[in-house]
Amino acid sequence: MLLHTSSILFSEYLIMISTGILLIIVALKINKISTLNLNIKNITSYTLILTLALLYQTIDITYINNIFIINPFISTIKFVVILCALIFTFLIRRGITKISEINILLLIGVVGIFIILSSNDLLMLYLGLELQSLTMYILATLNRNGEFSTEAGFKYFILGAVSSGIYLLGCAYIYYLYGDTSFTLLSDLNLSNISYEIGFILIMISLLWKLGAAPLHMWIPDVYEGSPNIITTLFAIIPKIGIVTAIINLLTGPMHGILSIQYLLILTSILSLLVGSIGALNQSKFKRVLAYSAISHTGFILAGLSTFTIEGLITTVIYNIIYIIMAWNTFTIVANYLPTSINYNNIFVGLSKYNKFLSFTFAISLLSLAGIPPLAGFLSKYLILISIFNEKLYILTGFAILSSVISAYFYISIIKIMYFKDTNTYNWKVLADYSTNYFLSINKSMAIIISASLYFLLTSLLFPLPIFSLFSDVILSSLI
Amino acid sequence: MFYDLLFYIFYIASIYTALKVITSKNPVTSVWYLVLVFANVTILIFSLGVEYMGIMLWIIYVGAIAILFIFVLKLLNIRLVELRDNATRYVPVGIFVGILLYIGLKLPTNIHYEDIITINYSNVYPYNNMELIGLLLFEELGIYLILAGYILLLAMIGAIVLTLGHEGEVKRQDIFEQISRKSIV
Numbered sequence: 187m188l189l190h191t192s193s194i195l196f197s198e199y200l201i202m203i204s205t206g207i208l209l210i211i212v213a214l215k216i217n218k219i220s221t222l223n224l225n226i227k228n229i230t231s232y233t234l235i236l237t238l239a240l241l242y243q244t245i246d247i248t249y250i251n252n253i254f255i256i257n258p259f260i261s262t263i264k265f266v267v268i269l270c271a272l273i274f275t276f277l278i279r280r281g282i283t284k285i286s287e288i289n290i291l292l293l294i295g296v297v298g299i300f301i302i303l304s305s306n307d308l309l310m311l312y313l314g315l316e317l318q319s320l321t322m323y324i325l326a327t328l329n330r331n332g333e334f335s336t337e338a339g340f341k342y343f344i345l346g347a348v349s350s351g352i353y354l355l356g357c358a359y360i361y362y363l364y365g366d367t368s369f370t371l372l373s374d375l376n377l378s379n380i381s382y383e384i385g386f387i388l389i390m391i392s393l394l395w396k397l398g399a400a401p402l403h404m405w406i407p408d409v410y411e412g413s414p415n416i417i418t419t420l421f422a423i424i425p426k427i428g429i430v431t432a433i434i435n436l437l438t439g440p441m442h443g444i445l446s447i448q449y450l451l452i453l454t455s456i457l458s459l460l461v462g463s464i465g466a467l468n469q470s471k472f473k474r475v476l477a478y479s480a481i482s483h484t485g486f487i488l489a490g491l492s493t494f495t496i497e498g499l500i501t502t503v504i505y506n507i508i509y510i511i512m513a514w515n516t517f518t519i520v521a522n523y524l525p526t527s528i529n530y531n532n533i534f535v536g537l538s539k540y541n542k543f544l545s546f547t548f549a550i551s552l553l554s555l556a557g558i559p560p561l562a563g564f565l566s567k568y569l570i571l572i573s574i575f576n577e578k579l580y581i582l583t584g585f586a587i588l589s590s591v592i593s594a595y596f597y598i599s600i601i602k603i604m605y606f607k608d609t610n611t612y613n614w615k616v617l618a619d620y621s622t623n624y625f626l627s628i629n630k631s632m633a634i635i636i637s638a639s640l641y642f643l644l645t646s647l648l649f650p651l652p653i654f655s656l657f658s659d660v661i662l663s664s665l666i
Numbered sequence: 667m668f669y670d671l672l673f674y675i676f677y678i679a680s681i682y683t684a685l686k687v688i689t690s691k692n693p694v695t696s697v698w699y700l701v702l703v704f705a706n707v708t709i710l711i712f713s714l715g716v717e718y719m720g721i722m723l724w725i726i727y728v729g730a731i732a733i734l735f736i737f738v739l740k741l742l743n744i745r746l747v748e749l750r751d752n753a754t755r756y757v758p759v760g761i762f763v764g765i766l767l768y769i770g771l772k773l774p775t776n777i778h779y780e781d782i783i784t785i786n787y788s789n790v791y792p793y794n795n796m797e798l799i800g801l802l803l804f805e806e807l808g809i810y811l812i813l814a815g816y817i818l819l820l821a822m823i824g825a826i827v828l829t830l831g832h833e834g835e836v837k838r839q840d841i842f843e844q845i846s847r848k849s850i851v
Binding site: 195209253285287290291320323328362363382 | 807820821823
């Protein structure tokens with residue numbers, strides 16, 4: 187009986203068991219006891235591919251006393267998360283992530299995100315949040331050779347722990363008032379008074395803190411800048427999709443009628459848009475620019491969520507997916523490819539002379555982040571703007587357009603540095619190699635990631651139907 | 667009547683010891699009064715019938731957190747003179763935080779009792795607190811326990827990943843290498 191009702195967790199079980207086996211293999215390798223020639227990275231990839239096969243569910247079910255839930259929307263998001271984790275395994279051969287424990291941490295992080303996605307109870311959501319956040323705290327501090335990375339991880343840990351504390355305070359209020367924490371029972375309530383909503387507001391504040399929305403955004407630039415480059419790629423992509431889906435599950439369940447949550451989302455969206463666009467103007471380090479742009483994209487996602495309509499939810503999820511593709515492109519080029527470990531904007535000087543294809547790709551991905559028309563970023567921003575305009579949130583629309591215009595400045599300034607900046611004065615390496623027709627090459631796995639995401643960026647506006655129909659089908663069939 | 671008197675004694679004692687925590691001059695005295703606060707509150711919780719909560723409070727707060735405070739006090743170099751001079755600087759902020767906490771506790775007080783969902787296990791057998799928690803946590807909601815253990819496993823892995831890694835930094839002995847000789851055949 188237990189096996190039948192727990193079959194919903196089969197994909198998580200598979201990942202957990204394989205982490206156990208990987209732990210044993212890693213331990214044996216460290217002690218040099220065994221002579222197994224197993225490639226741990228391959229085992230990780232195979233585990234992730236197998237869980238793809240187990241994700242196929244066609245019915246809406248809730249299991250184990252209404253703690254877990256599965257519907258097609260959640261299965262699709264799990265598919266996206268596993269794809270991102272698989273692509274991440276291509277990158278982990280280099281640099282600080284050569285240690286074999288990175289595979290175990292990646293798999294445990296994926297388990298944490300699965301639990302967030304398929305949780306139907308406030309406490310199960312808390313356990314999933316902690317599991318995923320702990321993995322990210324450890325990954326942020328991997329570079330122990332200086333205090334920069336440990337400072338970033340320390341800040342992330344302290345602020346993440348405080349936000350989890352606020353989440354638990356909200357859960358305590360809800361349990362005190364209603365006697366239960368399950369989403370299905372909480373969505374049938376009739377909330378009439380502000381004192382009933384305080385628990386939900388606290389939970390929403392804690393999730394917004396973990397997402398990095400302004401005014402709770404101060405940790406994002408420092409954490410993105412201090413983490414090792416490969417881990418920054420992971421940070422920009424995986425926690426965001428998990429927490430946005432958790433917010434969607436909450437908004438369509440327990441919090442479905444609360445006006446204060448809508449005001450909160452509109453307010454944080456406007457602040458995130460402003461902070462993200464204005465904060466990046468004076469930055470001279472590129473990873474911080476990317477962090478502030480992540481904040482402004484979070485602002486767009488929250489704008490889509492604050493409409494409280496199904497069209498808003500569909501456009502939010504499409505925006506998130508397109509942002510993931512753009513982030514793969516940008517972060518792989520920048521964070522994994524910076525020729526030295528220097529982070530400044532001027533490192534891109536003369537890239538158009540070193541590698542024409544790479545500079546073209548980078549220019550396309552920056553223009554897509556800015557939202558210029560024939561690219562995918564325009565599609566997602568257009569959908570969000572249409573949905574908030576139809577919901578009569580005119581001030582929010584104005585701030586979104588303003589933020590796009592201001593953020594276009596620092597994206598295009600990078601393109602200017604690449605193509606038009608004088609190479610004789612900035613980079614001493616350029617001086618040394620200027621006469622020898624120097625070509626900066628990329629390794630194969632990064633080239634595959636960059637070119638695949640470039641393909642999606644260029645053709646999304648021409649053929650948007652696959653993304654549209656997939657996400658509108660799964661959301662309409664599971665969240666109404 | 668007698669039980670009411672005991673309740674009031676521990677109630678007043680917990681408030682008194684809490685006040686002594688924040689007003690005592692010596693930080694070690696503060697920690698000692700903190701332990702007494704936990705002791706008084708534990709007795710109050712026992713009187714409510716929630717023994718598991720009381721035992722957990724005692725073990726975790728006194729056994730782990732108060733010990734942590736004592737370690738931190740030993741590591742820091744606190745001078746008693748500057749503590750005594752600046753005592754009244756923090757009273758306004760303290761009152762402000764106290765008002766916030768009071769509002770936070772008084773806010774959800776209009777409970778509509780028809781909205782609360784309760785599961786009543788006492789129709790079959792009057793379980794006491796420990797039995798009920800054991801019944802739920804190990805059978806019905808066992809997945810919570812397993813996931814909490816998994817988080818602990820992750821914490822252990824993280825501690826090892828972050829502190830043990832650069833094997834070149836630590837000098838180790840390789841006995842085989844030390845005692846082996848070149849063989850001349």
